[in-house]
Amino acid sequence: MTGNTRPGGRTARVRGAVLQAAGDALAEHGLAGLDLADVARRAVVGKTTVYRRWGTVAGLVADLLLDMAEQSLPRADTGSLAGDLRANARLVQRTLSDPRQGALFKAVIAAATSDPRTAEALHGFYRTRIREWAPCVDLATARGEVPAGTDPDEVIRAVSAPLYYRLLASGDPVDEAAADTAAEAATAAARAGVFVR
Amino acid sequence: MTGNTRPGGRTARVRGAVLQAAGDALAEHGLAGLDLADVARRAVVGKTTVYRRWGTVAGLVADLLLDMAEQSLPRADTGSLAGDLRANARLVQRTLSDPRQGALFKAVIAAATSDPRTAEALHGFYRTRIREWAPCVDLATARGEVPAGTDPDEVIRAVSAPLYYRLLASGDPVDEAAADTAAEAATAAARAGVFVR
Numbered sequence A, B: 001m002t003g004n005t006r007p008g009g010r011t012a013r014v015r016g017a018v019l020q021a022a023g024d025a026l027a028e029h030g031l032a033g034l035d036l037a038d039v040a041r042r043a044v045v046g047k048t049t050v051y052r053r054w055g056t057v058a059g060l061v062a063d064l065l066l067d068m069a070e071q072s073l074p075r076a077d078t079g080s081l082a083g084d085l086r087a088n089a090r091l092v093q094r095t096l097s098d099p100r101q102g103a104l105f106k107a108v109i110a111a112a113t114s115d116p117r118t119a120e121a122l123h124g125f126y127r128t129r130i131r132e133w134a135p136c137v138d139l140a141t142a143r144g145e146v147p148a149g150t151d152p153d154e155v156i157r158a159v160s161a162p163l164y165y166r167l168l169a170s171g172d173p174v175d176e177a178a179a180d181t182a183a184e185a186a187t188a189a190a191r192a193g194v195f196v197r
Helices: A010-029 A034-041 A046-056 A057-071 A081-097 A099-112 A115-144 A150-168 A174-190 B010-029 B037-042 B046-054 B056-072 B079-095 B099-112 B117-144 B151-170 B178-190
Strands: none
Touching: A010 A034, A010 A046, A010 A057, A010 A099, A034 A046, A034 A057, A046 A057, A057 A081, A057 A099, A057 A115, A081 A099, A081 A115, A081 A150, A081 A174, A099 A115, A099 B099, A099 B151, A099 B178, A115 A150, A115 B151, A150 B010, A150 B099, A150 B117, A150 B151, A174 B178, B010 B046, B010 B056, B010 B099, B037 B046, B037 B056, B046 B056, B046 B079, B056 B099, B056 B117, B079 B099, B079 B117, B079 B151, B079 B178, B099 B117, B099 B151, B151 B178
């Protein structure tokens, strides 16, 4: 087990190795190909440890999403709502268009359509990410860029939505141009007061 | 076989019954539960007919999506972009929050994440729907509501995206308020010139 730079002792190292292996397996084969014994083998960790700590595939995916939310980059602070939302959109775009990360998100989202526990973990991931980026909107409101009462969560969701729609539904490219358009559209709608509660 | 009001003779009636049965099975059990023999039984159609005409599950799902695109309601013409986009958003919202249709879309979108043929059929569905609604934007451009050069496809995609994001990613409710906000955000962004090519 090398290259793990996370803080913490053996427990944290084991978790890091197991979640890395789980993410690799998910990205390669989807949720149907995820198996705790295989993950233990890939992570070079005892099978008993994996079963005891994560119990089920759904439990492992839930912990993977928790870790992904914790490891995600913190929000930007560029001084303007347009700049912050562009940074957010490009972060989402890079994640979804990355071969490993994009495949991983597709696999987890597909699993969440039929498994309630995975769906709950997925929704928790987005709650954490939205909470991280919401202060950009509060700062913009304080600066007078958008009307008082603008709902930060709605603005952050509006930035991501077009990129996920392209990835999962329409199949249009998830490129930087799409990211910038998504950020500009959310900024324009927020300025126009669409997201005032 | 009763209640089929589509035009056409026996061939069209068989197709209608088979696609209805396929949609029911998909909504109930997801793609993993879709089986041509079971669909034939539900539709009271010969198994050989189903195998000969659709061949595979992917082929059947592709034809179901083609039919869903053809059967979808035509675009609205309310006289304003805001009105047309609200009508579009509410149509998408009603579809996604309908128990049968919502489950069907989730199942097909999940399947498309790992099956290229289903993905192609899904993208074709959205191309057809976007083409149907794009003239709303051209009319708005002609009326001077949005700047010349506004990309109709981008505007129509922007209306649907927040509703799909809620359904598939964040888990927030896909309700009428979400539909109206999606339509207003797309309208405001279009007016601000965000979607000019």
